[in-house]
Structures are given as structure tokens and as C-alpha cells.
Amino acid sequence: MAKSPSDSFFQTVENLGQCLQSHLSNFLQRIDSHRKSDPSLSFNQEKLSSSSSATVADDPINLPPLLVKQDQSAKPSTKEEVGRATWTLLHTIAAQLPERPTKQQKRDVKELMAILSRIYPCKECADHFKEVLKANPVQAASQAEFSQWLCHVHNVVNRSLGKPAFLCNRVDARWGKLDCQDRACDLQGIDTFLDK
Structure with missing residues (x-):
């Protein structure tokens, strides 16, 4: 039985969660x-x-x-905090993508972007992201291509918010591969061996 796109998305998030838990x-x-x-x-x-x-x-x-803020009050996240966290997650996923992603990994990346444009917790942001994706289809033939595409799309969003653009030639310095022992943070594709 084929996995649904949402299954792949949740598997990717689970793998990243395990890596973060390890760190x-x-x-x-x-x-x-x-x-x-x-x-x-x-x-x-x-x-x-x-x-x-x-x-x-x-x-x-x-x-x-010493390591905990003394004045922590529970409050919901702001739209800006969720946005920053989402971009960090996406750039980290891009950095972890293999240089030669499998067909399944390429499909997963494209579906992840589509899912985000549908379920993102800010309707205005989700609708804008749909427009951005329509004008800038996902490019994920390689890790470098996807990282650069994501940086470009991030800059499109930044410009719409009146924020400065990020220099995409510095994307690896800002959001490079996670430092995990024994390649524990590498993304695993479902059909890794079938696509080579």
C-alpha cells in the first residue's frame, strides 16, 4: 500500500524530532x-x-x-515566532536533504510545501505562500538547488513583509547541515535504493 503524502510529511517531522531530541x-x-x-x-x-x-x-x-529565564510567563506564540520557527525548520530540512535526493524525497519536499500552504496556522500567510509557490515552483533536483530555491522563496516573503533579503550564497553558513554523530540526522528516503 502506497504511503500518502501526509504520512511522508509526518515521518520526516518525526525523524527531525528524534534528531532534535537527541541533541x-x-x-x-x-x-x-x-x-x-x-x-x-x-x-x-x-x-x-x-x-x-x-x-x-x-x-x-x-x-x-543560570540557563532559564526567570520571568517566563506562558503565552501563545506570535505569528512572527511561528514564522521564524517554520523557516528554521524548512532551511534545516533543506540542509539535510542528500545532494542527490531520491524520487520519493523530491516528491516529499514538494508535498511538504503544498501541505504548508494549506495548513499553516496563519490563513493570510498560507494564502500568500500558495501564491509564492505558484509563481516559484519547488526546485529540488539536488540539495543545493532546494536550499537555493528555499532561500529565494524566503526572500520573496521577506520582501513582501518589508524585511531585508538574505544573501543566498551564505545559506549554508546560516542553515547548514546539523552536526550529528554517525549521520544520525540524515534524511532517509522510502525508496533510497530504487532511485540510484
Whole structure:
């Protein structure tokens, strides 16, 4: 049975999530090792919320106060924050695409853009992105081509918002490949061996 485009999208997001989870875990381990080696980075358990009886060992998300903003209030994300996060995700996916993507990976990239233009959480933005895609069809014959296409499209959106354009010859310096051990962040295509 063939996978639907949304299945491919969610698989890609799941793979990226696993990679990010791995990086976060490594980051937290480094924080813990630094705290153990430098007593000045320690903090008293009393500094944690008085309603919480958990310890740092029980909950690795409780970071030392040095690494957590003290005045954090819960609030919904802004349209701008979602936009920046989306562009970061898209540029990171582009950087991780193999130099010679499989047919399935090329289809996935195109479908991802189409899905975003339909389900993006800002209707005005989604409608504008549909127009941008219509005028600038997805180019994903290679990793470099897709990265450059995405940079161009990002600049189209930036210009419409009155923001400066990004120099696309610097895209790899800004959004290069993730630094993952043992190629753990490489994207895996469904038919990797069939397209070579």
C-alpha cells in the first residue's frame, strides 16, 4: 500500500524530532557534567518551585537558574515566532536533504510545501505562500538547488513583509547541515535504493 503524502510529511517531522531530541539530550548531559565539575554552577533544590518535590535527577527539564529565564510567563506564540520557527525548520530540512535526493524525497519536499500552504496556522500567510509557490515552483533536483530555491522563496516573503533579503550564497553558513554523530540526522528516503 502506497504511503500518502501526509504520512511522508509526518515521518520526516518525526525523524527531525528524534534528531532534535537527541541533541537536547546531549545538551542536558553536558549541562549536568559542567554542573558536577564546577560547583558554582550548582543550585539549591529550594530554588525549584515549592510545590514541586521532584529533583533535577527526576526531571532533567529543570535546568539551573543560570540557563532559564526567570520571568517566563506562558503565552501563545506570535505569528512572527511561528514564522521564524517554520523557516528554521524548512532551511534545516533543506540542509539535510542528500545532494542527490531520491524520487520519493523530491516528491516529499514538494508535498511538504503544498501541505504548508494549506495548513499553516496563519490563513493570510498560507494564502500568500500558495501564491509564492505558484509563481516559484519547488526546485529540488539536488540539495543545493532546494536550499537555493528555499532561500529565494524566503526572500520573496521577506520582501513582501518589508524585511531585508538574505544573501543566498551564505545559506549554508546560516542553515547548514546539523552536526550529528554517525549521520544520525540524515534524511532517509522510502525508496533510497530504487532511485540510484
